[in-house]
Amino acid sequence: MARTAVVTGSASGIGKATKELLESRGERVIGVDIHDADVVVDLTTAAGRTGLVEAVRDAAGGTIDAVYSIAGLAAPIPATVAVNFFGMVATLEGLRPLLLSSAAPRAVGVASMASLMPVDDELVAAMTARDEPAALARAEVLAREPETTGALIYGSTKKAFAQWVRRTAPTADWAGASIPLNAVAPGIIATPMTADMIATEEARTAILQMVPMPLNGIAEPIVVARLLTWLGSTENTHLCGQVVFVDGGSDVVIRGDSTW
Numbered sequence: 460m461a462r463t464a465v466v467t468g469s470a471s472g473i474g475k476a477t478k479e480l481l482e483s484r485g486e487r488v489i490g491v492d493i494h495d496a497d498v499v500v501d502l503t504t505a506a507g508r509t510g511l512v513e514a515v516r517d518a519a520g521g522t523i524d525a526v527y528s529i530a531g532l533a534a535p536i537p538a539t540v541a542v543n544f545f546g547m548v549a550t551l552e553g554l555r556p557l558l559l560s561s562a563a564p565r566a567v568g569v570a571s572m573a574s575l576m577p578v579d580d581e582l583v584a585a586m587t588a589r590d591e592p593a594a595l596a597r598a599e600v601l602a603r604e605p606e607t608t609g610a611l612i613y614g615s616t617k618k619a620f621a622q623w624v625r626r627t628a629p630t631a632d633w634a635g636a637s638i639p640l641n642a643v644a645p646g647i648i649a650t651p652m653t654a655d656m657i658a659t660e661e662a663r664t665a666i667l668q669m670v671p672m673p674l675n676g677i678a679e680p681i682v683v684a685r686l687l688t689w690l691g692s693t694e695n696t697h698l699c700g701q702v703v704f705v706d707g708g709s710d711v712v713i714r715g716d717s718t719w
């Protein structure tokens with residue numbers, strides 16, 4: 460029987476490529492986004508997160524096979540915290556009960572190589588503590604200087620999310636329920652999110668100095684979609700809490716041996 464997948468961020472970029480790839484393979488996809496989707500919700504709000512679960516339960520008839528939590532923002536604003544961390548976690552936790560009746564349930568989220576960049580420790584700690592008001596208040600302060608402290612917001616959300624995946628994946632709710640939970644960490648991908656950053660040769664050179672991608676450079680969204688869909692496939696039986704960098708080499712160049 461065809462698998463049913465839920466893809467957030469399905470209207471654009473990596474989410475759109477993931478939806479299209481799954482559909483080309485005959486899977487049923489319930490697309491979720493703030494616009495142009497089967498389920499239109501705002502994942503920065505409690506009502507949007509609850510609405511997501513209710514709408515997916517209705518659309519899927521109670522069972523889904525895979526969740527791809529992809530929707531995100533990169534702007535130096537508090538909403539980035541609300542969608543990238545709290546929205547992503549709410550998507551995965553909220554839809555987990557619908558995975559339990561699948562024969563081969565899978566869950567994947569999108570972190571980023573930006574998690575390796577400087578972060579704001581106070582903001583990461585507030586997310587880790589699952590204290591959304593404190594995290595939003597800290598992001599509000601950081602956002603006052605968009606070029607300096609504001610620029611720490613995005614990487615902070617991705618670090619907190621990657622660490623949540625690693626801490627959560629081996630627990631009874633996930634590994635104990637036979638649900639592989641993993642993340643991907645893309646480098647620079649050519650989507651509307653990065654359009655301005657890669658619009659000119661000069662801009663591309665500047666971004667690749669910060670994010671070195673010696674293997675094939677800036678990637679198309681389909682590159683990330685292929686990895687995501689493998690992590691969400693029945694073939695993935697034993698990856699648990701991995702954050703797989705699909706980044707043309709920025710992780711190995713930046714971190715080298717330091718992670719071992």
Ligand SMILES: NC(=O)c1ccc[n+]([C@@H]2O[C@H](COP(=O)([O-])OP(=O)(O)OC[C@H]3O[C@@H](n4cnc5c(N)ncnc54)[C@H](O)[C@@H]3O)[C@@H](O)[C@H]2O)c1
Binds near residue numbers: 500502653
């Ligand atoms: N493009 C890159 O270089 C890159 C690199 C690393 C990680 N990522 C991550 O990949 C994911 C997808 O990014 P993309 O590059 O495809 O960007 P994109 O802007 O093309 O797509 C993001 C999608 O998320 C949706 N979204 C944003 N806020 C939302 C909300 N409040 N509620 C519901 N949907 C919302 C948008 O409407 C959009 O369709 C994000 O989590 C992003 O942080 C992207």
